[in-house]
Amino acid sequence: MKEIQKFIHGFRGFQEEYFRSDHELFNSLQKGQRPKVLLVGCSDSRVDPSLMVRSEPGDLFIIRNVANLVPPCEHDHSYHGVSAALEYAVCHLMVEHIIVLGHSNCGGIRSLMEGIPDDSHNEYISKWVNIAARARKKVLDTFSGSTPERQAKACEHASILVSLENLLTFSWVRERVDAGLLDLHGWYFEIETGNLYSYHPASGEFELLV
Template sequence: MKDIAKFLSGFKKFQRTYFCGDSELFKDLSHAQNPKVLVIACSDSRVDPALLTGCEPGDMFVVRNVANLVPPYETSPGRHGVSAALEYAVKVLEVEHVIVLGHSCCGGIHALMSPRKEELGEFIAPWVKIAEPALLEVGEKLSEKDEPLRQRACEQAAVLVSLENLLTFPWLWERVMQERVYLHGWYFDMQKGELLSYLPETGSFEPLVARCVAAPK
């Protein structure tokens, strides 16, 4: 119950900020939302995209799932939650940016790399297999490297797999080609506290917001 009490206290703080006094934000948001950015992030409790970026309600449309994965476009019977959210963000909300936000210490990618992932559950293993191309690439190029380095490489490669899968959606591909939507691959390094972005020119993730250095005492 201690956690629940913390959440209720947090809601009261949120309530005071946005509903007590003269705040107009939710008066406008109650009529419509108009975010310009879709973020596809991990469900990991340490990686809240709104918290990481200091956003307010209404600033970003967010999809979160295990390992921030995007499945390829398909119309087979099933419950395509990520695809439905993507379609709504692109076609209805007309977002201008789609960000795939990966991160270090990702449990989903750790599961993908596990030789016994089939034992993790009936849903986890088939889901993380979406990023299997990343696993194969890391296995080919970095088989002799230590596990932390291979996991980091796989986490970043999985972001690129999701970016590639985004382009299999015909209506998104069309908007990207027309420069109406821009795709971004970001990676949050939680050990260093920095944000990296994938640069196609270099083929690597480079600091977008570098780590902060504490001032000498």
């Protein structure tokens, strides 16, 4: 119960801060949301996008999942939660930027690299992280002699690129990118240093952003 009490107390602070000191913001947000940015982040509790970039309510439309992955466009009758949120952000909210935010020490990417047993407790995780299977293959081809830690970091980077590529398999993403209405960004947060890196297509590297 102690954990829940902590959050109830936290919510009181949020309520006071936003409903009393920033009433104007909440008055405007009651009418609807107009975020300009969609962020795809990991479910990892250490990487909280709103906290990290100090965004206000209404600033960021966020999708969080294991290993911050975007699946490819698929036209079948499965439940496509990520694709549905992506469709809403791009086609209805008309966001102008999509940030895929990866991070170091990602458990999802580690399980992809190590391979996890295909048992009843990994049924969904195993299939999900395999969205980035080509990132794993690339890393094993390029960094075959490296330590598991180095390989994991390379795969965290490469999987962000897989998600950026998969975004372009959705026709309405590609059309808006081609028309100059939508920009895609690959970001990487390094937990151990607190640094934030951004992918630069020209150099093919993640370069220090902050």
